Amino acid sequence: MINVWRLIVHHSDPENMLKWSKNSSRLAIGWGLIGDIKDNRYILPQDISTAINKNMYYQDLHNAGHGGASLYNFCYNVTIGDLVILSTGRKRSLVMEVEGGYEFNKTSEKPPIGDYYHQRKATVLPIDADKLWQVAGGEPIAGHNIRWTFIKCQKPIDEAMKAALLE
Numbered sequence: 815m816i817n818v819w820r821l822i823v824h825h826s827d828p829e830n831m832l833k834w835s836k837n838s839s840r841l842a843i844g845w846g847l848i849g850d851i852k853d854n855r856y857i858l859p860q861d862i863s864t865a866i867n868k869n870m871y872y873q874d875l876h877n878a879g880h881g882g883a884s885l886y887n888f889c890y891n892v893t894i895g896d897l898v899i900l901s902t903g904r905k906r907s908l909v910m911e912v913e914g915g916y917e918f919n920k921t922s923e924k925p926p927i928g929d930y931y932h933q934r935k936a937t938v939l940p941i942d943a944d945k946l947w948q949v950a951g952g953e954p955i956a957g958h959n960i961r962w963t964f965i966k967c968q969k970p971i972d973e974a975m976k977a978a979l980l981e
Contacts, residue, residue: 815970815971815972816895816896816897816970816971816972816973816976817892817893817896817897817966817967817970818896818897818898818899818946818949818950818966818967818969818970818971819887819892819896819897819898819899819964819965819966819967820898820899820901820906820947820954820964820965820967821841821843821898821899821900821901821963821964822901822902822903822963822964823835823900823901823902824844824925824927824928824930825903826927827927828902828903828907829902830926830927831925831927831928831930832900832902832907832908834925834926835900835908835910835936835938836908836938838923838925839913839935839936839937839938840923840933840934840935840936841888841898841900841910841912841933841934841935841936842925842930842931842932842933842934843884843885843888843930843932843933843963843964844881844928844929844930844932844963845862845866845869845872845881845885845929845932846918846920846928846929846930846931846932847869847871847872847929848862848865848866848869849865849918850918851885851886851888851889851890851916851918851932852889852916852918856886858882858886859882859883859885859886860882861882862881862882862885862886863880863881863882863883864882866881866882880959880961880962880963881963883958883959883962883964884962884963884964884965885932885964887964887965887966888916888932888934888964889916889932890916891966892912892916892934893912894912894913894914894915895911895912896911896912897909897910897911897912897939897941897946897971897976898910898911898912898936899943899946899947899950899967900943901943906943906944906946906947907943908938908943909938909939909941909942909943909946910936910937910938910939911936911937911939912934912935912936913934913935913936913937914934914935914936915934916932916933916934917932917933917934917935918931918932918933919931919933939980940980941976941979941980942979945979946971946979947967949969949971949975949979950967950968950969950970950971951967951968951969952967952968953967953968954966954967954968955967955968
C-alpha cells in the first residue's frame, strides 16, 4: 500500500515554494533553525515542539506547536514511494512521489524563502491533486489535525489506483 500525505507549502509565498519544489525535485518543511531532526535531542514529537517553542525566531508563530508532529512524521514516518499532495492552503496543487530519506540541508538545495532545511527528494507526478485527495479519504487519519503543516491522509492507495490516477 502507498501512503498519501498532504503538505502545506510556505504560507506567505506558496507559489514560489511550489515552483522551487518542482524545479529542485524536493519536498521541504520549515522550522529549520532547530537543526537536524535526527539529532539525538529529538526522540519524540514533543521534543521537536519544545525546540520550536524555545527558539526565539518562532515565538510569535501560532503553528509552532504543530511543528513537532509534522516534522516527526516527515522525518520518521514517510517512506520512499509515498505520495505527497502539495497544498497552498485550501488549494491542492501538485503531487510528488518520495524518492529519498530525510535530509537536513542548509546549503545545496536551499529554497528561495524561509528556513526550509528539512527535506526529501521527490518527483512530480502527473496526478490531479484534488482527485488523489478524494481517493485518499479527503481528510487526515485519526490523531492528525487538518491544520498541521504535514498530515497523513485517511486512506492509502494501491499500485492499481496509482496507475489509474496516472492515466
